[in-house]
Amino acid sequence: MCFTTNFWPFLVQGLADGFLYALIALGYTLVYGVLQLINFAHSEVFMSGGFASYFVLEALIGTSQPHGMASVGYVAIGIGAGAFGGALVAFLLERVAYRPLRRRNAPRLAFLISAIGGSYFIYNLAGKEFGRNALEIPAPFLNGPAFTLFGATIQTDYVVVAICAIAMLIIVDRVVAMTRLGKGIRAVAQDAETASLMGVNINRVISQTFVIGGLLGGAAGFLFGLNFGVAYTMGFTPALKAFTAAVLGGIGNIRGAVLGGLLLGVIENLSVTCIGANWRDVVAFGILVAVLLVRPTGILGERLGRSA
Amino acid sequence: MTPVLELVDLEVRYGSVPALRGISLVVERGEIVTLLGANGAGKTTTLRTISGLHRAHSGRIVFNGRSIEALAAHDVVGIGVGHVPEGRRIFPRMSVLENLEMGAYRRRGELKDDLERIFQLFPVLGERRRQDGGTLSGGEQQMLAIGRAMMSHPDVLLLDEPSMGLAPLVVKAIFSIIDQIRADGTTILLVEQNATQALQLADRGYVLENGEIVMSGPSEEILGDQRIRAAYLGEGAAS
Ligand SMILES: Nc1ncnc2c1ncn2[C@@H]1O[C@H](COP(=O)(O)OP(=O)(O)OP(=O)(O)O)[C@@H](O)[C@H]1O
Ligand SMILES: [Mg+2]
Numbered sequence: 001m002c003f004t005t006n007f008w009p010f011l012v013q014g015l016a017d018g019f020l021y022a023l024i025a026l027g028y029t030l031v032y033g034v035l036q037l038i039n040f041a042h043s044e045v046f047m048s049g050g051f052a053s054y055f056v057l058e059a060l061i062g063t064s065q066p067h068g069m070a071s072v073g074y075v076a077i078g079i080g081a082g083a084f085g086g087a088l089v090a091f092l093l094e095r096v097a098y099r100p101l102r103r104r105n106a107p108r109l110a111f112l113i114s115a116i117g118g119s120y121f122i123y124n125l126a127g128k129e130f131g132r133n134a135l136e137i138p139a140p141f142l143n144g145p146a147f148t149l150f151g152a153t154i155q156t157d158y159v160v161v162a163i164c165a166i167a168m169l170i171i172v173d174r175v176v177a178m179t180r181l182g183k184g185i186r187a188v189a190q191d192a193e194t195a196s197l198m199g200v201n202i203n204r205v206i207s208q209t210f211v212i213g214g215l216l217g218g219a220a221g222f223l224f225g226l227n228f229g230v231a232y233t234m235g236f237t238p239a240l241k242a243f244t245a246a247v248l249g250g251i252g253n254i255r256g257a258v259l260g261g262l263l264l265g266v267i268e269n270l271s272v273t274c275i276g277a278n279w280r281d282v283v284a285f286g287i288l289v290a291v292l293l294v295r296p297t298g299i300l301g302e303r304l305g306r307s308a
Numbered sequence: 309m310t311p312v313l314e315l316v317d318l319e320v321r322y323g324s325v326p327a328l329r330g331i332s333l334v335v336e337r338g339e340i341v342t343l344l345g346a347n348g349a350g351k352t353t354t355l356r357t358i359s360g361l362h363r364a365h366s367g368r369i370v371f372n373g374r375s376i377e378a379l380a381a382h383d384v385v386g387i388g389v390g391h392v393p394e395g396r397r398i399f400p401r402m403s404v405l406e407n408l409e410m411g412a413y414r415r416r417g418e419l420k421d422d423l424e425r426i427f428q429l430f431p432v433l434g435e436r437r438r439q440d441g442g443t444l445s446g447g448e449q450q451m452l453a454i455g456r457a458m459m460s461h462p463d464v465l466l467l468d469e470p471s472m473g474l475a476p477l478v479v480k481a482i483f484s485i486i487d488q489i490r491a492d493g494t495t496i497l498l499v500e501q502n503a504t505q506a507l508q509l510a511d512r513g514y515v516l517e518n519g520e521i522v523m524s525g526p527s528e529e530i531l532g533d534q535r536i537r538a539a540y541l542g543e544g545a546a547s
Contacts, residue, residue, distance in 0.1 A: 180413070187399055187410055194397040196381040197359060199414035199460065 006273040008152035011266060016158040018265025019165035023220035024242030025249070025257035026172060027090070027213030033189035033252045034209045037108075040115040041097065042217055043239030044122035045090045049218025050230035051130060052085025053078040054137050061138040074140030078222045079164055086218015087211045093118050094210040099203065127232035134229035137222070161223045168216060169258055175212075176254060185209055189252065237281070241268075244288040250298030259299060310373045312337045312464050312495045313358070313389075318367035320350075320357050320519075327353045329519040330367060335464065340486070340496040342506040342527070345516035346539070351499040352394050354516070355466045359391045360384040372463065386414045390462030390494075394469055396453040400442025404433050407441045407452055411459030419459070426455040429485055447478040454485070464495045471502045483509050507531050 024046055031039045039045075057078050066074050097118040101110050146156045176182035184205045187195035196202050221230070224238060241264060249260025264284060271283040291298060313335040320328040328350045335341045345351050356362050358369055360381035369377045376384060385391070390411075399407050408426060412419050427434030430451040436444065441452060450470055457465055467486065471479040483505060490496050500506035507513055507527040515523040515536060523536060530536055 183402075183406065183410060184413070186402065187413075190399045190401055191397055193361060193381075194393060194399070195410070196361070197385060197391045197393060197397075198410045198456070199382045199385040200410075201380075201382045 007270075008150040010269040010273045012149065012152050012154055012158060014266035014269035015262060016161050016265070017269060018245075018262035019161055019169075020220050020224055020238065020261075021242045021245040021265055022169060022258040022261030023165055023216045023223075024239055025246040025261050026169075026254065027217040028243055028246040029249075029252055029254060029257040030176075030185070030209050030213045032246070034185060034192070034206050035098070035111075037098070037111050038115070038243070038251075039090075039093070039210075039213070040112065041093050041119035041122065042090075042213065042243075043235030044119050044126070045086045045093070045214050045217045045235075046221040046224070046239055047126060047230070047232060047235035048089040048122065049082035049086035049214075049221030050137075050225040050234055051126065051221075052218065053082035053222035054135055054225060054230045056081035057138050057140060058135075061140065063138070065142065066140055067142055071141035075160055075164070078137070078140055078226070079219045082218040082220075082222030082225075083215040084218065086216070086221060087214035089122065090210040090214025090217070091207060093122075094207055099206075102203075123232055123235070130232060132232070134231035134234075136229045137225045139226075157226055160226070164219070164223060168219060172212065172216065173254060181205075181208060241284050244284060244291075246298075247288060248291050248298055250300040253298065253300045256298055256300035263299075309337065311335055311370075312372060313497065314368075314370040315354070315358070316368040316370065318354070318357065318369065319365045320353055320362055321365045326365075327519050328357070331516070331519070331521050333514050333521065333524070335495060335497050337463075337495055338490070338493070339512065340490050340498060340510045342498045342500055342510035342513045343516060344500060344503045344506060344513055344530075346501070349516040350519040351516055352468055353519075355391065355393075355468050355497070355499060358384070358466060359389060382414075385460050385462075388461070388463035390457035390460050390465045392450075392453045392457045392465065392467045392470060394499075395472070396446075396449045398441035398444070398449045398452055398456075400440065402441055403438050404441060404444070404452060405437045407456050408433075408459050411456035414460060422459055422461075426458060429458075429488065430455055447474050447482070450474065450478075450482060451485075454482070454489075458489065458494070462494060464497060465489065467496065467498045469499055469501060471500060471505065479505065503536075504531070 027042045027045065028038060031037060057074060060077065061074060097114045098111060101114055141156060143155055143157050145153045146159050147154055176185060184200045187198065187200055188202055188205045192202050242261065245260035245264045246257045248264060249256025264287065267287065268280050268284045272280050311334045315331060315333045317330045317332055318328055319330045343351050343354060353362065357364055360379050364377045368375055371387060371389065399410060408423060409419065412422065432448055433452055433455055444452060470482055486496060487509060498506055498510060507530055510527050512526050513524065513530045514521050515530065523530060523533065
């Protein structure tokens with residue numbers, strides 16, 4: 001009966017969450033594709049994007065209350081600032097925490113430890129510099145009911161999240177499928193050594209892959225921050241769920257990450273109405289364990305997106 | 309005339325284990341030269357070192373008069389070395405067309421004429437251009453690997469055992485295309501275990517044993533050598 005009374009509002013909420021998971025999950029999946037490495041510091045890439053957008057919008061909006069076209073502009077600026085912050089941190093992380101290990105042919109475990117170290121470093125640095133309390137991003141638009149769908153009221157911020165996320169997901173899908181950069185990424189993911197025989201600079205492609213993941217993750221940090229504010233701890237849970245989403249869809253698989261994100265967001269929110277709000281994270285991570293046990297390669301399997 | 313490719317006293321090690329113990333060889337423009345040897349002799353290592361996938365311990369690799377032993381793999385292809393790797397190494401989840409485009413990764417501009425030329429050499433690739441590389445047969449994959457390397461307009465094409473695992477008829481077809489590619493102006497260094505056929509195609513050959521060149525000369529000479537016949541051409545040991 002949870003499916004009759006509250007289905008639509010929770011479905012909408014689930015999709016909104018799912019789009020955010022998808023944006024973050026792409027960062028895991030793209031990097032996994034080229035390096036067979038889970039970038040466990042991606043949570044802090046997300047957080048950095050949140051803070052970058054906070055500082056820029058705080059300076060630009062302050063206490064004013066933008067509306068109309070100004071709102072659209074500020075959302076775009078927030079996305080841009082978040083994406084830039086995320087990309088910068090992702091780029092530096094690759095340079096400092098991963099590339100030196102690659103050059104030395106370090107064992108897999110070293111990368112994992114380096115990732116955790118990098119993650120804790122950024123996390124604690126942000127906590128020390130930006131304070132321990134959540135900061136509220138000044139609202140770029142007036143939130144409120146935008147329209148109703150099957151009796152569910154859709155808030156403006158859901159619409160904003162959905163539009164921004166869909167646009168970014170489509171762009172990334174096309175970039176990977178059609179551009180020279182995308183072909184380089186797919187070639188390195190499928191056979192790095194042979195890619196280098198074709199003239200692909202592997203290190204450059206890896207760097208670019210981190211940057212793309214950082215752009216998406218950072219922008220997601222902004223969209224998340226719109227709702228919940230930004231804090232040095234903000235990355236932990238959403239990133240872990242996005243990782244779950246990536247595994248659910250098939251790690252290394254671009255469309256799988258999107259599918260996994262949306263599925264996880266929806267299931268998790270329906271569990272809130274069907275079982276109870278405090279079951280939400282239990283269900284989410286229960287799914288992670290179940291997927292790993294039953295189908296470790298995820299729904300769509302482990303492969304970096306094809307062109308089509 | 310300077311040779312297109314010259315290896316001078318090239319030494320390569322894996323860790324402290326030597327794989328090439330100072331080999332020298334020359335490939336002149338327009339030649340087909342074959343490098344023969346048993347499993348583990350060091351043939352693949354030689355090609356991979358030329359392409360920059362391994363670093364030489366000592367010695368020189370001279371390409372068109374220029375030392376290239378310090379060049380990164382992704383730059384070696386840019387100066388005119390095409391490499392068809394052992395085992396073909398097709399990108400399995402890219403289409404035939406995308407695989408060919410990858411071969412031209414370092415080049416800008418229109419690829420239409422190049423693609424047409426490849427499809428002329430290998431009509432089957434044209435028919436299957438939209439198919440995933442991983443779904444091609446072994447012979448088709450070998451053709452794709454050669455076509456892909458040709459897309460970079462190489463001066464020298466390095467071929468690592470193109471006959472591996474293929475039916476005799478397919479091998480014959482591929483060897484005749486290699487001959488065609490040479491006739492069109494690309495110099496070829498062909499690594500093979502299939503010594504008889506390779507020597508019938510090549511102008512000259514080198515025989516590698518345990519990382520050392522033990523014999524070299526015109527193909528007929530190697531074909532006629534008793535010791536080589538016994539070791540590599542599948543004949544009983546000469547008594
Ligand atoms: N990555 C590696 N690490 C350590 N040793 C290696 C490596 N690659 C090759 N070797 C060794 O170097 C020697 C030469 O190998 P290589 O692959 O060049 O032989 P090959 O002549 O191509 O043989 P095949 O005909 O079987 O392909 C062999 O003894 C091999 O075991
Ligand atoms: Mg070999």
